[in-house]
Amino acid sequence: MILATMLQLTNVRKAFGPTVAVDGLSLSIRQGEVFGLLGPNGAGKTTTVNMAVGLLKPDQGTIELDGAGSPDRPDVRGKIGVATQALALYEDLTGDENLSFFGKLQGLTGRKLAERVAWALEFVALSDRRRDSVKTYSGGMKRRLNIAVAVIHDPPLLLLDEPTVGVDPQSRNAIFENILALRKQGRTVVYTTHYMEEAQRLCDRVGIIDHGRLLALDTVDRLITAHGGKSILLAERTSGEVRVETDNPLAELLRLQKEGPLQRFRVERPNLERVFLHLTGRELRDA
């Protein structure tokens, strides 16, 4: 089945003075998918998101949303929900007031607005704190409210820019649940992160970018198959450790077992970290 395109970036380039942030990037985000934009800090992820929502004008190339046109246009921007990397909330307002305000900017009024505010608060599990000032929220709660603001107007496309930065594991899991729920509802999600395990867990497809260029784009499994190398079987015997690179760890384990008793073993499957290492020659976290 061929899915329709929700967001199309074609040969997009953006430079800040001599620094090229995005260099000839072309992406096609499909409707209903969770698309991960994976790369180290400074890779050009946020610049890409900012261009996708009309905050920045590309120096070159085009961006089109759902066949409706460029996000420069306010009516096109209304189809996008954004959770920015910086917490874009009014700390002296309550959660309820923040959502109402941003909902009004999206054209919601009256009963519809009240319903959407209630839904968004429920969605991010903040209903019981709705009347509290945001400055009393924990970091994780603010991140969740940031996502609630992004979904208040029920947009078909969501851009989540590093939505788990600085949150506790519990809130991180809650955010993952939110994203998976949105996918279930048919929303398209573009998720930028430099945490490969998040991309691996959430994303249908992943684009890996570095220095503003797209290095690879595919499903997580295919990327790993193509660029992650073989699994590594680490087995321990009384005589010492055995390390074997293999496409079939189970068969290799049985073979080693026949050669002699094993005290313990471990299999290291290839992951996106190794994909990034393979593509760039650098560790993702150190890049």
Add this chain to the structure above:
Amino acid sequence: MNAIMALATKDLRLLIRDKAGFFFTFFFPLLYAVFFGAIFSGPGTSATGMKIVVVDEDGTEGSKKFIRELNDSPELDVEVADRQAATDRVRRGQRVGYVVLPKGFGKARGRVFGGERVKIETGVDPARKAEAGMLQGILTKYMYQGIQDAFANPDKMREQVNESLVEVQNAQDMDPAAKATLQWFLPMIDRFMRELPTGQSANRGWQTFDLESKDVVVQRGGPKNSYEISFPQGIIWGVMGCAAGFGISLVDERTKGTLVRLRIAPIGRMHILAGKALACLLTTIAAPVALLLLAVVAFGVRPDSWPLLGVAVVSVALCFVGIMMLLSVLGKTERSAAGIGWAVLIVMAMIGGGMIPLFVMPAWMQTMSHASPVKWSILAMEGAIWRNFSIAEMALPCGILLAVGAVCFAIGTHAFRWTVEG
């Protein structure tokens, strides 16, 4: 329009929750107006006179009468004590000064033609030189009151004339020519006083005028009280606080990322600025209105023209909305915007009469004040409150304010940094 209203409502809500911002917009201007109004309001009806001690070494009916006159005067608050106690009271700062009435004072006071001079001694706290001068003036006034009384009473005058004539006749060391003149002149006065008609008019003696004191209500030509000067100044501080606060809040929106969220919303850039400007405008109108109502209710301020005052307040508000927009582009961070913004505003206030009234400034500074919107703001409000400006006279300050506001708004919106870092 809904988006602009939503933006303005949000900013007003944030202002109300920002205790410091609320204080500088509404309460600081009130404190300023009341404080300076009270300072320049004068002693008022309940104020007491200058506190002095009188030492009565004469102890005659004449000296006691003089002390009663001093005590009844509005200028003085008199206490009688002996010399030692009086000196102590002054030294301790409890009284401004002391006055010693020497022996012979009662007789000497009111004597018109010669006789031995008496010396009235005063002692004043050296830290209060100005009051020393005032005290001498007040004593002189009441001393001459005695002479005036003598002239106003023919019988008393004749008694004095005859006493003086005896003294002149007995004087051994007087210049013969002067002696002869007085021996001719004094009997003439005695005769004149004796031949004055009897009855009420006779008691007027030589008094050539009566003074009648009436409470006068000032009709035109000046402020009716000091609060009519201090409230416009206080209001300017509130308006400047608004402009600074909203200007900084725009920088705050940019640095904290909420501006990005606003820009992503399906509204135009001018909606965002219009929302901010509307909130600033409403606040810069609300603060003066609240202060003026309080000034009228509690401080006796009576504007000459409410409609013109409304025009002045709106003109001032529009001017400072423009200035707010300009201030918002002067700094990259909240701190730098606040620093630069307040520096600009304080200079405006300094040269524009926001700190001290323009009329006490030197001429060159009054000329310089034309460059400050604060001057025109105060002039516009004073024009409607007590200067009795006509519509034509109001056109100049209000026109200047609107022009300054428009230019600043245009520059501010043009220079406002919309871009975000990549």
